[in-house]
Amino acid sequence: MDVEAPGCGEYRYGLGVYALGRLAGPEADALSAHLRGCPPCRAELAELRRVADLLTRAARTAALQAPRPRAIGPRERESAGRGSRSGAFGGGFSGACAYGARGRKRSG
Template sequence: MGGTDCGAYRIGLGVYAIGRLAGTEADALSAHLSGCPPCRDELARLRGVAELLARSARQGNGAAPPRPGPVRKRGSAGRGPRTGASGTGLSASCAYGAAGPGRSR
């Protein structure tokens, strides 16, 4: 990729694409882009995605996203209240071990 290690530069491409990379990082990435066609191509794709997202946000008719409803507690499918190990979330194998109660391994 342009004869250099692009890894450090590629991390900042998304932020650069939306114009939020600042200072010396932006300057260094800009200098890298002048000599790295693959990174320029990726930046062009990222800018396209950023523009698409911005356009879809503007077209969202200004309505607020739906708010989640109240959390509903799931029923127990006709079973009675949980007690013992199962009430604490432990299964019998956790409570007694894989070998069962009173068995040696």
């Protein structure tokens, strides 16, 4: 909107919500009344509605093109989440086993 008419400021905040059809009650009624007499706000609303329409169509297209999750077979299900049980090191020792409960070079 290039030119803002006096008194448009309070209405401009609601234009996006109004364009989506989500403004209700007295706020929607007041904005609707304002739009009847304000060509700059009507023009901005028209732009916002075009953007909202583009976003809606893009979201629908993306949802249709999204890859479908593949089914997990019985063999994959049996081993899901099961990794090596050899401990923290490849040799099969965990830190506590390699150094004892008190840590490295401690005795006593």
